[in-house]
Amino acid sequence: MSAHITSPAFKDNAKAALADPNLRKAMAIIAGPMAGRRVESASELPEFEALRDEAVKIKNHTLAHMDIYLERFEAAATARGAHVHWCRTPREARETVLALCRSRNARTVTKGKSMVTEEIGLNAFLEQHSIQPVETDLGEYIIQLAHEPPSHIIGPALHKTREQVAELFEEHHPDYAPNGIKPGPRSTEPQTLVSEARAVLRERYFQADVGITGANFLVAENGATMIVTNEGNGDLTQSLPKMHIVVTSIEKVIPTLEDVSTILRVLARSATGQEMSVYTTVSCGPKRPDDADGPEEMHIVLLDNGRSEMLGGELQELMRCIRCGACMNNCPVYQSVGGHAYGWVYPGPIGAALDPHLIGLEAAQHLPNASTFCGKCQEVCPMRIPLPKIMRHWREQAHDKRITPPMQRWGIEAWAWLAQRPALYRLATRIGMTALRAVAGSKGRLRSLPLADGWTAQRDFPAPQPGGSFMAQWKSGRRR
């Protein structure tokens, strides 16, 4: 029982998404300001392209020695007093976390943002065992109240409007009364809503028995885990409760803090266009005996879930991914259908390349087809992961195994013929599907082309527009 999978219904999901006006608004934010800021901040650092090359080199070296770096990480973390738990499957990881929570008689656990906990379906599992997980990242908190999965790995609730957020808060914090005064109808101002969430969650941090965070990096040099956030929720989550559990996956290991420094220079710029995220935190073992605060216990739950099998094969390069989200922000398909349509934890091009391995090609077979092969994802990926090549690999696999329905196989063959002739392909897409129709020979086959039904009629390709930095927008009070 990992995270719920709806990927087999990709086409229906996508259709529904295309008809959802709120989602269109959210996607405009992602395709406009979010993607635009990446371009701006990258152009402000002359060394940006060279730093990408450095980052790729670092990760390639690490992957080539992954077993040894993981051993060193484990030894160093253990020497600092942390406990490392190795888990092959989502089930093992869930049970490990549950046993740890029970050892503290935990009733409430606060959670910082962690994709791996989504991957293992941790929240539902803890709830089944009478432990209340409380998401503390604002976006994650909102979608937890709404019982929805994240639609984007960086902005999980961008598909919710401010009115919807205000309604959720009304429903879930009926007694909220700042300064003892119960406000009238809830304001829909983001500033007011953020203050409310801040006040409500503040109490939760102090009540929680256990704090769970993810990790962006595992540092072999000193056995530290690192998180990168903007809100500060991950830090409150890990420093107030008595137990800190880090739930992450094995490919996050990195040799030294020098190597981390290099990757940080491309991470935030690619994710949100910031030079650095607000809080970059290095956590190393539990609190020391004389420390003024911090958790008494630190546990690191390391999930494999098939990643070790990617080494030495077609998929190895996927393990360079630092989950920045740039590939989805810049993907025309993602911009059209949003994250939910992909039906599992990792959406967008990275999801299309990774999910077939993690949840099986049968379930994820539509995802590698959700691509125009425009190459934008690879172009913006700070780790230069050849995402289109990997999607093509999955298509071939699906085709060879005859997983795809025959009509679709035919359609793809026609499309592949075209795609190998770039000028013709461009012409074909420019003048609409008429040319393709001629090539494919029948309307039926055309409908089975990647997302052809519905998508072409409603797609738009918002070009990344510089939206100004967060600070520039904040200062100019652009709050729409």
Place this chain on the structure above:
Amino acid sequence: MSNSRERIFNSLRRGLGRGPEDAKAQAAVNARLSAMARNLVPQRAQLPHPQQVKLFIEKITALTVTVQRVASTAAVPDAVADYLVLHNLPTEIRMAPHDELRALPWQKRPLLQLSEGPGRATDLVSLTPAFAGIAETGTLMLHSGPQNPTTLHFTPDNHIVVLRASQISGSMEDAFAKLRAQVGGADHWPRTVNMVTGPSRTADIEGVPVLGAHGPRRLHVVLIEDVPQDAAQAQQP
């Protein structure tokens, strides 16, 4: 789950096509971990010190962090009190139990009410030292310890940081190297190192930027100019 551990490592090594005791691979890892060599460091992070200070101030100001430059430690209590007045804040401050902060001439501002200890849910203002400033990105580096509760960096609405100009360095690598040298190796690494770049923020509701999501809404730096201008000039290559 020791069995799982073994199976994960077996699977990794199968992919890598070698056994656990591969001498060449072990040597490559040892070399990298002991060299701690820097990768490409941007030009901007390698300026002479006076320009680092200037860049640091530019960068944090752009992040809406406010800075008050003072000539010496003696002026810090005034700077702190002025900040509270400016923002119409009560005179209660939650302070890190740190020798350098305790040694400041607080008697000059008898109305300030200082209490020491970790952060609490209701604190409005905290006061902490910093370990370093990183010019490249306008980042503050702070760490945990007996005199440094890290919760003070997150619980209050306003976080005031006391930093000396001599603590500002160019890059993150510089700051990590200084920290390694100070603590004396990985065995003595602190529980937590916080690198803070501006006030807490979120854009999770409709992408609208809002400050003060969970951490401080305002970040204020009292910068002690302890590098004499002449010395600063002399440091230039």
